[in-house]
Amino acid sequence: MKRFTAWRRRPWAGYAVVLAALAAIGVIYAGFSPQTDRAEAEGTAQAAQDLANGKQLFNKNCASCHGLNAEGTKDAKGKPIAPSLIGVGAASVDFQVGTGRMPAMNPGAQMPRKEPIPPFNTEIKTDYEEKEKREAAEKQKAQAEKNLEDLSAYIASLGGGPEIPPASATDPSKGNVALGGKLFRTNCAQCHNFTGQGGALTGGKYAPPLSHSDVTPTQIYEAMLTGPQAMPVFNDTTLTPQDKQAIIAYLVQTREEPNPGGNGLGRIGPVSEGLAGWLIGLGLLVLAAMWITAKKPKKLKKS
Amino acid sequence: MSDATAQPPKAVEGALGFIDERLGSTTFFKRNVKKVFPDHWSFMLGEIALYSFIILLLTGTFLTLWFKPSMVEVVYDGSYTKLNGVQMSEAYASTLHITFDVRGGLLMRQIHHWAAILFMASILAHMLRVFFTGAYRKPRELNWLIGIGMFTLGMLEGLFGYSLPDDLLSGTGLRITQGVAESIPLVGTYIYMFLFGGEFPGTEIIPRLYMLHILLIPGLILGMVTAHMMIMWHQKHTAMPTQKQTEEQVYGYPFYPVFMAKTGAYFLFTFGVLALMGAFVQINPIWLFGPYDPGAISAGSQPDWYMGVLEGALRIMPNWEVTAWGHTVSFNVLIPALVPLGILFGGAAAWPFVEAWVTGDRRLHHVNTRPRNAPVRTATGMAAVTFYGLLWLAGANDVIADKFHLSLFATTWFFRVAIFVGTFLAFVITKRICLGLQRKDADTISHGVESGVILMSPDGRYSERHEPARAEESTVILSKENARPEAPSRDANGIPAPDTKGPLGHLRSRLARAWTFDDIPIEPHDGGHGHDEVEAGKEPKQLSH
Numbered sequence: 113m114k115r116f117t118a119w120r121r122r123p124w125a126g127y128a129v130v131l132a133a134l135a136a137i138g139v140i141y142a143g144f145s146p147q148t149d150r151a152e153a154e155g156t157a158q159a160a161q162d163l164a165n166g167k168q169l170f171n172k173n174c175a176s177c178h179g180l181n182a183e184g185t186k187d188a189k190g191k192p193i194a195p196s197l198i199g200v201g202a203a204s205v206d207f208q209v210g211t212g213r214m215p216a217m218n219p220g221a222q223m224p225r226k227e228p229i230p231p232f233n234t235e236i237k238t239d240y241e242e243k244e245k246r247e248a249a250e251k252q253k254a255q256a257e258k259n260l261e262d263l264s265a266y267i268a269s270l271g272g273g274p275e276i277p278p279a280s281a282t283d284p285s286k287g288n289v290a291l292g293g294k295l296f297r298t299n300c301a302q303c304h305n306f307t308g309q310g311g312a313l314t315g316g317k318y319a320p321p322l323s324h325s326d327v328t329p330t331q332i333y334e335a336m337l338t339g340p341q342a343m344p345v346f347n348d349t350t351l352t353p354q355d356k357q358a359i360i361a362y363l364v365q366t367r368e369e370p371n372p373g374g375n376g377l378g379r380i381g382p383v384s385e386g387l388a389g390w391l392i393g394l395g396l397l398v399l400a401a402m403w404i405t406a407k408k409p410k411k412l413k414k415s
Numbered sequence: 416m417s418d419a420t421a422q423p424p425k426a427v428e429g430a431l432g433f434i435d436e437r438l439g440s441t442t443f444f445k446r447n448v449k450k451v452f453p454d455h456w457s458f459m460l461g462e463i464a465l466y467s468f469i470i471l472l473l474t475g476t477f478l479t480l481w482f483k484p485s486m487v488e489v490v491y492d493g494s495y496t497k498l499n500g501v502q503m504s505e506a507y508a509s510t511l512h513i514t515f516d517v518r519g520g521l522l523m524r525q526i527h528h529w530a531a532i533l534f535m536a537s538i539l540a541h542m543l544r545v546f547f548t549g550a551y552r553k554p555r556e557l558n559w560l561i562g563i564g565m566f567t568l569g570m571l572e573g574l575f576g577y578s579l580p581d582d583l584l585s586g587t588g589l590r591i592t593q594g595v596a597e598s599i600p601l602v603g604t605y606i607y608m609f610l611f612g613g614e615f616p617g618t619e620i621i622p623r624l625y626m627l628h629i630l631l632i633p634g635l636i637l638g639m640v641t642a643h644m645m646i647m648w649h650q651k652h653t654a655m656p657t658q659k660q661t662e663e664q665v666y667g668y669p670f671y672p673v674f675m676a677k678t679g680a681y682f683l684f685t686f687g688v689l690a691l692m693g694a695f696v697q698i699n700p701i702w703l704f705g706p707y708d709p710g711a712i713s714a715g716s717q718p719d720w721y722m723g724v725l726e727g728a729l730r731i732m733p734n735w736e737v738t739a740w741g742h743t744v745s746f747n748v749l750i751p752a753l754v755p756l757g758i759l760f761g762g763a764a765a766w767p768f769v770e771a772w773v774t775g776d777r778r779l780h781h782v783n784t785r786p787r788n789a790p791v792r793t794a795t796g797m798a799a800v801t802f803y804g805l806l807w808l809a810g811a812n813d814v815i816a817d818k819f820h821l822s823l824f825a826t827t828w829f830f831r832v833a834i835f836v837g838t839f840l841a842f843v844i845t846k847r848i849c850l851g852l853q854r855k856d857a858d859t860i861s862h863g864v865e866s867g868v869i870l871m872s873p874d875g876r877y878s879e880r881h882e883p884a885r886a887e888e889s890t891v892i893l894s895k896e897n898a899r900p901e902a903p904s905r906d907a908n909g910i911p912a913p914d915t916k917g918p919l920g921h922l923r924s925r926l927a928r929a930w931t932f933d934d935i936p937i938e939p940h941d942g943g944h945g946h947d948e949v950e951a952g953k954e955p956k957q958l959s960h
Contacts, residue, residue, distance in 0.1 A: 221822075290500045297583060297711040304714060306583060307703050311714025312816035312823040319714065365497065366703065372515075373525055373697030381584060381713075383811045385698050386720030389532035393692055394463070394540060397533075400684040401459035409673050 159265075162258075166266025169231065169259055173215050182270055193219070200338065201273020202264035207334035209260060210234065213341075221316030222341050231259050235326070274337045281353055282329035287361025288354070295355055296362050299346065307379040308363050317342045323367045323379070329360045452674040453654035453667035457544045459681055463537035466685040467530045468640060474527040475629065481517050483509040484579065484625035486618035495702050503581075503706035506621050510580040510701055526693035531573050533689065535721040538566050546763070546796050548783035550653040552776070556767040558646050563764050565639050568632055570721050575628040577699065577719055581621055584699075586707030587716045589616060591729070598748035616709065653783050656894030658887050662781050715814055720807070727809030728755045731830045755806055759799060766795075773926040775914070787856070788895040790849035791930050794842045801841035805834045853935040856892045859884050860937055893939060898931035 119125060171180065177194035179185050184196035197205075208214040212226040212233075227233060234256045240246040264276065280286075297306060305311050308322035319342070322332065336356050339345030351359070377384040422428070435441040452458075485505035491498045493508070494515040513520035542562055545551050551559035574592070578585045593615045596607040612619030651665050659666040668674050692698075704713070718726055728751030735746040770792065771777060786793040808815065809830035816823040863881035871877055884892065901924075905911050915924045 289497045293497060293705055294501060294708075297705050297708065297713070301583075301711060301713040306705065306713040309715070310817060312813040312821075314823055316822040318817055318820075362497070369497075371697045371700070373521055373700060374695040376697050376700070379700070379703060380715050380814060382699075382717045382719050382723075383715070383814045386532065386723065388692070388696055389529065389720065390536050392696070393529065393533045393688055394536050396688045397463050397537070397685060398456065398460075400681065400688070401456040401463075404677050404681055404684070405454045405456045405459065407677070409668065 162262045163266055163269060165259070166262035166264075166269075169263045170266055173229070173231070174263075177216070182267065197267050197270065199271035199273045200267060202268040202276050203274040203334040204338040204340070205264040205267045206260060206276050207331055207338060207340055209263065211331055222318060225320055228256075230256075232256055232263075234260060274334075277330060277333045277337070277353075279330070281357060282333045282360055283357070284329050284361045284364035287357035287359070289358070289361050289365055291355070292358030292360070292362030293366075295351065296359050299351070300359065303343075305380065307366055309378065309380050313342055319343075322363050325367070329364060332360050332363060333357075447648075448669070448671035450648070450670040450674075451651075451665045451667045452670060453652055453660070453665060455655050457548075458652065460537050460541040460544055462678060462681055463685055464534055464541060465640065465644075466682045467534035467537060467689070468636065469682075470530045470686060470689055471527060471534060472633065472637075474523050474530065475633075477523045478513060478520075478527060479629055481509060481513045481520065482506070482579070482625075484622045485509075486581070486616075486621050498702065498705070501706065504621070506579060506581040507701070507706045510582070514702060522693050525696075525698050526689050528577075528698045529692045529696070530689050531576060532698075532719060533685075535566070535569050535573060535719075538562070538569060539721075542566065542763075543796070543800070546766075547786045547793060548653070548655070549780065549789060549792065550783050551767045552780040553767075553771060554650055554779050555646075555653070558643055558650075559767055560764055561639050561643050561646070563760055565636055565643070567760060568636050568639070572628060572632045572636065573719055573721055575624040575632070578624050579621060579628060580699075580701045581707050582701040582704040583707050583711055583713060584701075584704045584716055586616065586709070587712060588718050588722075589620065590709070591726075594748055595752045598745040598752065600742075600744050600749070616707070651781065653781055656782050656785065656891055658890045660782055662779075665781070715817075717811060717814070723807045723810035724755060724759075724803055725752065725810075727806035727812070727830065728752075730812055731806075731809045731827055731834070733831075755802070759803060762799070773923060773930055775927065782894065784896075785891070785894065787849040787852040790846045790853070790933075793849050794846035797845040798838045798842040802834060802838045805830055805837055809834075850933060850935060853895070853937070856895065857935050857937045860889060860892055860939065864888075889939075892937060895937050897936040897938075898934035901928065901931075 170178075170182065174182070174197075177185060178197050179194075182197040185193045187193050205214075208223075209228060209232050212228040213223040215229060216223045217226070228235070230252075234253060236249055236253055236256070238246060238249040238253055240249060267273075268275070296308075300308075303311055303313060303319035304322055305319075310321035310323075311319050313319060321327075333356055335343060336346040336351060336359070337348075346356070371379075377388055423431075431441070483505045487505045488502055489505050489508050491501050491503055491508050491511065493499070493511060495511055498511065510524075513524060515521070545559065545562070574588065578589050578592075593607055593611065596610055597603040599606060607615075610620070610623075611617045612623070652667075654660045654665055654667065657666065668677075705711070717723065729748065732747050732751045735750070737744045737746065784792075786796075809826075812826040812830065813823060815821065816826050863883045866880045866882045868880040869877055870880055883889070911920075914920055
């Protein structure tokens with residue numbers, strides 16, 4: 113006891129106690145959570161592998177324009193060729209690559225939507241009759257989905273940014289259609305047209321049509337969140353997630369709605385109506401006039 | 416064949432006698448049921464307008480039974496569930512009610528709108544026919560002016576009509592109307608306030624437009640239609656230059672029974688086409704546009720086609736504004752609103768009188784001119800068509816840019832240049848085509864037409880025999896009135912002719928020269944010119960026997 117008391121007064125005693133306490137906490141913590149630790153280690157290994165895949169895909173498909181570190185590139189005059197991708201987030205990557213806009217074909221006023229390149233094409237046909245073909249296609253599709261995920265995760269790892277919305281946030285059947293229509297007319301229709309048929313913008317840019325079924329709810333959500341190309345960003349304070357879901361509900365339900373009045377004429381308003389009026393309406397009546405005036409009575413009764 | 420002298424049944428005779436004794440109708444009918452109408456398909460274009468107008472009156476009456484011209488705010492709760500819970504005006508809500516809840520309402524709305532489109536389109540087509548055939552000449556200038564008046568009223572009627580449902584698209588049109596009213600110098604803001612009864616959009620405008628749309632303007636148009644028809648009946652219809660047609664006598668079919676049957680059938684055709692379009696082609700889907708909200712706007716907002724020319728002028732107009740003494744004159748709105756249509760309608764109204772003044776032609780005309788035989792008129796008409804057409808297209812420039820993947824600014828600049836260059840080119844090219852066709856006609860008359868018979872002369876030469884044109888064809892060609900030799904500006908004593916004096920007289924004689932200087936005279940062939948081809952056809956025939 114005396115010895116202990118003596119040690120207590122030694123100069124290094126305080127350090128020893130702190131060290132002992134740390135060791136004890138460490139041992140206790142290790143004792144309580146050995147499993148999670150092991151799983152995390154495994155997960156980290158998998159994540160590192162995915163991240164490496166993402167980085168490899170980035171180097172192969174994106175780095176030539178966006179730079180090896182995604183810092184963006186400029187031409188000799190200092191004019192940007194491609195923007196920095198640090199902080200754009202997973203949602204942006206999923207949108208740009210998933211809609212085929214990236215990798216870009218050639219620089220222009222605006223990148224058009226096109227079929228995504230094979231490593232990222234998640235929309236390929238899988239319903240083949242032959243088993244081998246079907247399995248190969250399914251495998252390719254799964255790989256494409258994984259590639260897109262890995263690339264998004266890699267870019268997100270560079271600087272965070274908006275995440276890919278969960279399916280529950282984009283379900284069109286859960287949104288308030290009436291509210292969505294109002295919000296759409298106020299915020300979106302001036303470029304995309306009241307039924308989402310798209311429209312022209314300045315300098316060769318354009319608002320793409322939203323009326324085709326290949327524009328998925330997730331893509332609409334991501335576009336609002338990230339503001340691709342000429343589109344402004346509608347972040348969660350401008351349009352809350354509920355508002356976004358309402359807009360998605362309006363768009364999807366409107367494009368699925370049949371035209372009660374007959375052929376919709378592209379739903380673009382009076383331009384196609386005028387064309388139909390002149391060509392079909394007046395055209396048919398001119399034909400009728402020609403037919404009716406060409407008819408000659410056989411013989412007029414004398415009187 | 417029934418006996419022509421058979422007595423009509425007593426019931427018919429009694430009824431007719433009753434009317435005749437009171438109205439003297441027998442004499443009237445006796446004179447008029449035999450009225451002769453010439454036959455040509457293009458003479459039916461005006462009838463499309465007449466019959467569309469009748470259908471407009473009938474369908475419009477149906478729509479008034481349910482439409483509520485009210486700007487009272489209501490919350491929608493009806494069959495179109497996508498708008499449930501949305502605040503809107505009663506006008507918009509009642510239009511939705513007509514569309515989705517009234518039996519046949521959507522069909523009636525669509526027929527009404529298609530009839531309006533067709534009404535205006537057929538008036539324009541009819542006016543073009545009248546212009547290019549010279550049917551507006553004396554004595555028919557008044558009917559020409561009435562026609563221009565009806566087209567102008569039709570534009571207003573259409574504008575007010577598509578403003579009534581108070582949807583997003585029509586509200587945008589009203590917003591432009593407000594801007595145009597405001598752009599008028601000095602009185603603009605007063606006119607705007609009087610028209611809208613307060614700040615835009617207010618609650619007054621829809622009921623006011625409704626009254627104008629269903630009462631005043633249709634009444635005016637109906638009166639003008641009646642005048643138009645009565646004048647036409649009195650003056651008789653013009654006719655195309657055919658063999659049996661002369662300036663003195665109309666050749667065609669009597670009103671009863673032939674023309675009456677044809678025109679009756681044509682009403683049914685018009686009704687049929689409109690019913691088909693109303694049933695199968697969607698027009699003005701206001702439920703997709705949504706209720707009007709001054710804060711909202713859609714890409715591709717265009718008016719109906721007949722307003723497109725104004726829309727186009729507004730779109731390509733540079734942003735010119737002058738501010739002086741605290742007042743702003745908005746040329747960027749004023750010029751597109753007034754100048755293009757001012758030139759077109761003012762020019763069209765003045766044309767018959769200007770033409771008569773320039774050509775000195777004061778005669779009555781009942782036989783139409785072929786467009787090629789009046790090259791300056793035809794070229795001016797085509798220049799106007801081009802001017803109108805380009806402005807019309809410019810009204811859809813964003814749709815064109817979007818659908819054809821063009822730059823929006825490029826289309827604007829294209830139209831800015833094209834309305835001047837294109838109009839000029841249209842004049843020059845049309846005039847050249849007319850003169851070329853005149854030359855071909857002159858050739859047909861002097862050389863005959865190719866017969867397809869190849870002949871070999873004794874020295875081995877081949878030639879095709881030409882035959883004189885058939886009487887029918889040559890009458891049409893010879894309907895051309897050759898340019899009369901210009902009266903000498905000074906007579907033998909050196910005294911200038913009375914109508915060439917002064918600056919106006921100079922202008923007149925210069926214009927008269929421009930009207931005819933390159934005319935290609937077409938004379939009936941007298942056979943004495945010894946043309947090779949015709950002769951070649953005859954000589955070998957004699958020699959080969």
